[in-house]
Amino acid sequence: MSAVSHSSASAPPWLSAPDDANALAPLVWPQNAERDADGVLQLGGIPVTTLRESFGTPLWIIDEDEVRARARRVLDAFRAAAGRYGAQARVYYAGKAFLSAEIVRWVTDEGLAVDVCTGGELTLALAAGADPARLGFHGNNKSVAELEAAVAAGVGSIVIDSLVEIERLAAIMQRRGGSQSVLLRVNSGVHAETHDFLATAHEDQKFGFTLADATTAAARVRDVPGLTLVGLHCHIGSQIFGTAGFRESAGRLIELHAALLEGGDLPVLNLGGGFGIAYTSVDQPTEIEDLAEGIADAVAHECEVRGIPIPNLAFEPGRSIVGRAGVTLYEVGTTKQVMLEGDATRTYVSVDGGMSDNARPSLYGAQYSARIASRVSSAPAALSRVVGKHCESGDIVVDAEYLPADVAPGDLLAVPATGAYCFSLANNYNFVPRPPVVALRGGQARVIVRGETVDDLLARDAGLHAPPMEGNE
Numbered sequence: 341m342s343a344v345s346h347s348s349a350s351a352p353p354w355l356s357a358p359d360d361a362n363a364l365a366p367l368v369w370p371q372n373a374e375r376d377a378d379g380v381l382q383l384g385g386i387p388v389t390t391l392r393e394s395f396g397t398p399l400w401i402i403d404e405d406e407v408r409a410r411a412r413r414v415l416d417a418f419r420a421a422a423g424r425y426g427a428q429a430r431v432y433y434a435g436k437a438f439l440s441a442e443i444v445r446w447v448t449d450e451g452l453a454v455d456v457c458t459g460g461e462l463t464l465a466l467a468a469g470a471d472p473a474r475l476g477f478h479g480n481n482k483s484v485a486e487l488e489a490a491v492a493a494g495v496g497s498i499v500i501d502s503l504v505e506i507e508r509l510a511a512i513m514q515r516r517g518g519s520q521s522v523l524l525r526v527n528s529g530v531h532a533e534t535h536d537f538l539a540t541a542h543e544d545q546k547f548g549f550t551l552a553d554a555t556t557a558a559a560r561v562r563d564v565p566g567l568t569l570v571g572l573h574c575h576i577g578s579q580i581f582g583t584a585g586f587r588e589s590a591g592r593l594i595e596l597h598a599a600l601l602e603g604g605d606l607p608v609l610n611l612g613g614g615f616g617i618a619y620t621s622v623d624q625p626t627e628i629e630d631l632a633e634g635i636a637d638a639v640a641h642e643c644e645v646r647g648i649p650i651p652n653l654a655f656e657p658g659r660s661i662v663g664r665a666g667v668t669l670y671e672v673g674t675t676k677q678v679m680l681e682g683d684a685t686r687t688y689v690s691v692d693g694g695m696s697d698n699a700r701p702s703l704y705g706a707q708y709s710a711r712i713a714s715r716v717s718s719a720p721a722a723l724s725r726v727v728g729k730h731c732e733s734g735d736i737v738v739d740a741e742y743l744p745a746d747v748a749p750g751d752l753l754a755v756p757a758t759g760a761y762c763f764s765l766a767n768n769y770n771f772v773p774r775p776p777v778v779a780l781r782g783g784q785a786r787v788i789v790r791g792e793t794v795d796d797l798l799a800r801d802a803g804l805h806a807p808p809m810e811g812n813e
């Protein structure tokens with residue numbers, strides 16, 4: 341068969357037909373992903389066919405070595421960049437990207453602190469053995485109970501999001517005594533989304549204080565006995581490429597930071613996370629070292645202009661730590677040719693999971709890529725759409741990808757870069773149990789979160805378990 345492929349008018353403009361629809365794009369897959377002599381995809385030295393036999397499909401696979409290496413690299417990059425200006429850097433892993441006990445242990449082992457944003461995430465991080473003093477606690481609607489639990493646990497810093505929260509914390513500190521470090525989340529008006537950023541005076545979103553309101557909030561925090569204001573916090577968005585948005589935001593924040601210094605110490609500036617990764621072969625994320633240097637340079641410059649010392653910096657990467665370490669393995673169940681405009685066709689490839697194990701495409705149109713994982717094929721590349729098994733036409737896993745035209749039921753299909761926000765956003769739509777998570781290290785695979793069974797789902801249905809109601813007699 342000829343391997344010549346043709347582009348389709350129905351493909352999105354960014355997607356071109358590949359020379360080889362079996363090739364693994366370099367930035368998208370875990371570093372040690374490769375095909376063995378039989379063409380079977382190997383992850384962490386283990387053929388996916390073996391993983392399927394042991395654990396079934398769908399399967400979330402996470403490469404522990406890759407997570408650890410990314411954690412080290414990100415920490416080193418920010419430490420080096422801040423260190424050039426005599427400042428320190430702390431890196432919090434943004435737990436919401438993928439939180440499990442083992443992942444907390446890997447990243448804390450590598451020297452990262454951890455960010456949580458609900459009582460549930462806090463409980464998991466503490467249960468996994470995270471040092472409470474190295475936890476950050478976020479969220480725009482932390483309840484009194486959640487704040488109380490965080491203070492009681494000795495959480496290192498709480499990022500305050502509203503005036504209501506200041507008063508909640510004031511009451512808690514009054515009851516409990518002691519002291520609590522806090523930051524103020526500021527909405528800098530800079531919102532970044534991948535290639536562009538938007539800078540406005542008033543950004544219409546729920547998080548943080550506006551720059552104008554933050555001064556009053558800071559004064560109030562400084563008045564509350566037991567609260568220590570240690571700095572400002574800002575997170576401008578996710579999947580950001582380039583440093584422009586961070587630099588713009590840092591400039592605005594440091595102006596406020598400098599003004600607040602007149603009322604007392606402010607040793608920390610937390611610039612959040614959002615560092616982009618490659619989901620498809622066309623994504624060219626900025627290297628983390630370049631990002632770190634660009635951001636540190638901007639902060640140092642703004643501080644110099646205002647004649648203030650450079651604060652210690654904090655960052656909160658999530659997807660850039662775990663995203664590329666994850667691969668989801670599916671089995672193809674059905675395929676279907678659909679005629680499009682002109683003589684174009686699209687191959688619909690249905691897999692045994694879908695929007696329940698990866699909500700990102702249906703939630704915000706996220707793009708992914710895919711490869712047949714159980715073999716290589718010399719069939720021509722055909723424009724394909726990978727869809728799930730849910731009763732929803734928006735149940736898309738990979739919107740557009742060129743796959744070998746002979747993709748067929750029984751093939752294993754792998755979707756890379758699923759380590760961030762797939763497990764975390766998973767759901768049980770259509771009573772589909774969530775898959776297990778298998779971690780790879782040193783040629784070994786082990787379950788770090790077990791898969792659900794239909795019985796797990798039925799166990800919550802009171803109508804199946806409660807004794808029947810007695811009639812009124």
Ligand SMILES: *Cc1c(COP(=O)(O)O)cnc(C)c1O
Binds near residue numbers: 437613
């Ligand atoms: C989501 C979030 C992060 C992490 O974002 P990534 O895109 O995963 O790096 C960090 N900080 C805050 C406050 C967030 O909401």
